[in-house]
Amino acid sequence: MKLLRIGPAGQERPALRTDDGRTVDLSSVTADIDGAFLADGGIARVRAALAAGLLPELAVGAGARIGPPVARPGKVVCVGLNYRDHAEETGAPIPARPVVFMKDPATVVGPHDQVLIPRGSVKTDWEVELAVVIGRPAHYLASPEAATEVVAGFAVSNDVSEREFQLEHSSQWDLGKSCPTFNPLGPWLVTPDEVGDPQSLGLRLSVNGVPRQDGSTKDMIFGVAHVVHYLSQYMALEPGDVINTGTPAGVALGLPGTPYLRPGDTVELTVDGLGTQRQTFGRA
Known part of the structure; x- marks a missing residue:
């Protein structure tokens, strides 16, 4: 999986780049991609939500900023x-x-x-x-x-x-x-x-x-x-x-x-x- 954070500095939104090139929103799974998310099984939760089709597509403009992941x-x-x-x-x-x-x-x-x-x-x-x-x-x-x-x-x-x-x-x-x-x-x-x-x-x-x-x-x-x-x-x-x-x-x-x-x-x-x-x- 490719995890990323999109948005202005300090206001990034957690997201996932799918194998077919779509960007989906992880806000229903986590508020952010940080140490707490990683420590608490966050990647496994994202994997399960993706498999279940629970992650909505995120509209990302051409000029949208990508933050550190x-x-x-x-x-x-x-x-x-x-x-x-x-x-x-x-x-x-x-x-x-x-x-x-x-x-x-x-x-x-x-x-x-x-x-x-x-x-x-x-x-x-x-x-x-x-x-x-x-x-x-x-x-x-x-x-x-x-x-x-x-x-x-x-x-x-x-x-x-x-x-x-x-x-x-x-x-x-x-x-x-x-x-x-x-x-x-x-x-x-x-x-x-x-x-x-x-x-x-x-x-x-x-x-x-x-x-x-x-x-x-x-x-x-x-x-x-x-x-x-x-x-x-x-x-x-x-x-x-x-x-x-x-x-x-x-x-x-x-x-x-x-x-x-x-x-x-x-x-x-x-x-x-x-x-x-x-x-x-x-x-x-």
């Missing part, structure tokens, strides 16, 4: 340098353990919302990533196999980064990752049964129509199950939490001479089966 994530946990080619292009050693950092959850915006380049920024960069959304509480998971049972679904994520803030202003990466609007998410939250193997998905990103990233999740150093299991040993993962699993090669940081993002630039990114994002960048 999960509301108010409690935390956004990120894994850096998780593709060998990306680590190599940045001159970093291949990590022996996942490199973990956090993003402010308030960075999460809709997949087509404008992204704001921070004041003073000269190195705002792009990163197409596979995002994992947690559906059940997870702490001290027994194995990577157990980790697959706590995943509610997957989404496209753009882990926008300001490299000067990230690498030169602090020994912590968070300053370059947590600027407002720096995590477009969506358009859909796609359930695991529809995704299949999360380690066989293509990821692509272009800037102003020029291809920049073209990778596959098969090239992750640490796969989805490993990452979720690993993180659960150090923190309590809660329903609605988002995990960004890393980006393949092709970011501006790793391409000498490639310009960083400027106001007016357009970035388009996609992950196989999870939909496409398109953002135009502006100035904060």
